[in-house]
Amino acid sequence: MSKDMADPQSFERGRNYYNDGAIIIVALLLAYVHEPESFRELAPLEEMLARLSKEELISLISKMIEWWNSSA
Numbered sequence: 001m002s003k004d005m006a007d008p009q010s011f012e013r014g015r016n017y018y019n020d021g022a023i024i025i026v027a028l029l030l031a032y033v034h035e036p037e038s039f040r041e042l043a044p045l046e047e048m049l050a051r052l053s054k055e056e057l058i059s060l061i062s063k064m065i066e067w068w069n070s071s072a
Helices: 008-020 025-034 045-050 054-071
Strands: none
Touching: 008 025
């Protein structure tokens, strides 16, 4: 990503977020430029869920409910 793709303040703020590990659009783009190997394409959600067993799906739903309740 070049600096001409964002205004100077956004670019610098994004660089700071990138260095701090936060993810926003500019920081995400900087991460992709500097570490493209850390990104991977995922299968569609329906495909990923279809591969799971009944027990794995129950576990996943339970974890989602726990997360939802703890963040409320």
